[in-house]
Amino acid sequence: MTFSFRTLLSILFISLIFSSSAFAQKFELVWSDEFNETELDESIWNPWEGTAYNNEWQYYTPREKNIYVEDGMLYLVGLRENYQGQPWTSARINTQGNFEFQYGKAEIRAKLPLGKGLWPAFWMLGSNIEDNQIGWPYSGEIDIMEYRGHLPYQTNGTIHFAAEAPEFPRTPNEDHRYIGQEYDLPSGSFSEDFHLYQFEWTDSVLVWSIDDVEFYRLTREEIEARTSYYPFDQPFYIILNLAIGGDFLGNQQPDETTPDRNEVIVDYVRIYQDTNKDPEVETGLGSSETVEPYDLIELSAEAADEDGSIEKVVFLMNENIIAVDSVAPYQATWRPGIDGCYDFQVKAYDNLNNMGSSTQETVFIVGTGCEKRAFNDEPQTFPGTLQFEHYDYGGLDNAYYDTSPDTNLGNNLGNEFRDTEAVDLIPDKNQEGNHLLTELEAGEWTTYQIEVTQSGIYDLELRAVGGSQSGRLDFMIDDEDLVYYTRLVARDGEPYISKTVTDVELTEGSYELKMDVVQDGNGLKPDRLKAILTESITSNESSRGIPSTVTLHQNYPNPFNPNTNISFSLDRPQHTHLSVYNSLGQHIKTLYSGTLTQGSHSFSFDASGYSSGIYYYQLTSSTGTWTRQMLLLK
Secondary structure, three states: OOOOHHHHHHHHHHHHHOOOOOOOOOEEEEEEEOOOOOOOOOOOOEEOOEOOOOOOOEEEOOOOOOEEEEOOEEEEEEEEEEEOOEEEEEOEEEOOOOOEEOOEEEEEEEEOOOOOOEEEEEEEEEHHHHOOOOOOOOOOEEEEEEEOOOOOOEEEEEEEEEOOOOOOOOOHHHHEEEEEEEEEOOOOOOOOOOEEEEEEEOOOEEEEEEOOEEEEEEEHHHHHOOOOOOOOOOOEEEEEEEEEOOHHHOOOOOOOOOOOEEEEEEEEEEEEEEOOOOOEEEOOOOOEEEEOOOOOEEEEEEEEOOOOOEEEEEEEEOOEEEEEEOOOOEEEEEOOOOOEEEEEEEEEEEOOOOEEEOOOOEEEEEOOOOOOEOHHHOOEEEOEEEEOOOOOEOOEOOOEEOOOOOOOHHHHHOOOOOOOOOOOEEEOOOOOOOEEEOOOOOOOEEEEEEEEOOOEEEEEEEEEEOEOOOEEEEEEEOOEEEEEEEEEEOOOOOOOEEEEEEEEEEOOEEEEEEEEEEEEOOOOEEEEEEEEEEEEOOOOOOOOOOOOOEEEOOOEOOOEOOEEEEEEEEOOOEEEEEEEEEOOOOEEEEEEEEEEOOEEEEEEEEOOOOOOEEEEEEEEEOOEEEEEEEEEOO
């Protein structure tokens, strides 16, 4: 399918509708520590005692000289002193087990110290970090603020996570990933005045700001592009600390220029959460609705917002916008053209851009719907001829995949067969009543229910109208490789091209056959697949199911000079082709081409005339292709 003007308009339309990806929030203060007492509230904060990680130099203590509250401020104090084998002491506190939160806004007003080797941070850890099955970095880490004392104008906002879920034995260092951003203060330094360090967190976006100026925004999609294990959808607890020395500082470790006393002064820590209520929306529909192609469907929705007003109501089919209405009663029309199942959803947006979805999930079943079954409810029998236009019922992503899912492109070229399904068909001008698949694109596929009525050895003959370039079609049976056809290209004066793969064993039974378009051939039009029984096999004689098993072994010796042996095993007689290629993919030698018996086979490769380097050997049979690498060292 080409990129059409209609597609461009749809993209522009969607971008206008959702131009504000983050909704406004009605933040209300839900928790804070203003440090107005005379001492640290240990019902909230847990002082840390001991050494830390990251090659830091300090020993954390709960002593009043390292942590205290005075005049409405919290002081975290780093001191140059030998203590418990460390040259510095400092303070670290957290709210683990006392206060944790999920989603909202964290705000910390603080003043930071100036000096080489100082590393204060305001950060959070996932509450499941103590779980023996989790740990860091799988729990997730959010660094609201990290600061280096030798760069008094700069802070960092960062997240840490793992590339995948924890497995035993865990490999945290190898799995660790992080994403972050620096922020440079426009003027002055973070050590001269108090500043606001702010972090907003929703289920879809993370936002860092300083003094109400946003400097970094990270979406869930961006994070999930780096991991299969997203940890930022659980409660986190808060940590405040002043580290001295450590990996984050590089070669800027403490020295004689570092002040002997350093203070992080915190005015307050506040947590806000969104109290805006989402709109409510109802469609009045049931869980499913059955309609016919080209019926005009009238849709409506009722929407209300308890603490605001409705700005717009968006109607969607399969997550694609079909209408937007901003005036009650909210209405839309839809005319389906392609059989299948369509998920209908309505979203209402309020004056703060909060969104509510319809509570009832409704599926519109159009025409033949999405129940997977054979064309005309009769599987194609083998031996026999499978017409490719007789693909399964079941619709997009179930019975087929087509890159023009909203239309049958062949309908503009005279097609009247299965014209309410998206697989592009065209009448065959060479044979009346016959149809061809057309407008192919790589990645498209169709499925077929087949019934093998006789176990045996088959020839599988493919017929198609060739395109101007080389095409390729791959076939799978019950998700296993079966056969493939390459170099499908038109021949002058011939209406069709035919290619046959011989010696394919099929066992009696019911299967699903899938045809994958690997190369579209610039006009390739598949027609049919004919299964011809050449040798019957009784169930007792059948050596295998579908497909055959071929094992290509590593050459021996490897590395080699100049001779090596290449061996493989077949579970039945079949045609094979064994070749050697250089590192550029250029064919340099064919070791064997012909039919071999069941069992193990070995061929010698003499590389006397070739230079040192990596080579590849490839085995091709009627059921697939296998490739391995070998190394010639002279």
